Amino acid sequence: MAAASPMTNEQIDEIRARLASPNLNVTELREIAQTLLADNGAQYMEADYWRESYRLAKGLSYDEIGAIIAVRDASKAHPRPCRFPHEACACEDPS
Numbered sequence: 001m002a003a004a005s006p007m008t009n010e011q012i013d014e015i016r017a018r019l020a021s022p023n024l025n026v027t028e029l030r031e032i033a034q035t036l037l038a039d040n041g042a043q044y045m046e047a048d049y050w051r052e053s054y055r056l057a058k059g060l061s062y063d064e065i066g067a068i069i070a071v072r073d074a075s076k077a078h079p080r081p082c083r084f085p086h087e088a089c090a091c092e093d094p095s
């Protein structure tokens with residue numbers, strides 16, 4: 001896999017097909033896991049790049065783009081029990 005480049009849909013379909021095989025062995029599973037971990041890192045790098053591009057294009061400060069992200073994170077559903085440390089959390093049950 002090329003370094004620091006998120007996988008294409010074709011590559012992801014290929015991994016799904018490999019995972020669906022009844023003859024998967026541990027070595028193959030390790031290789032697939034390593035590929036997915038590397039892709040995870042590449043996805044984060046790509047997201048960072050686009051976030052910074054958006055910030056610069058909109059003329060936002062780091063605090064302003066941080067506030068956009070904080071509001072988005074606060075208003076989505078959180079895993080139970082919710083431990084989101086923000087008064088804007090939209091979860092109904094605080095337990």
Ligand SMILES: [Zn+2]
Nearest residue numbers: 078082089091
């Ligand atoms: Zn919550």
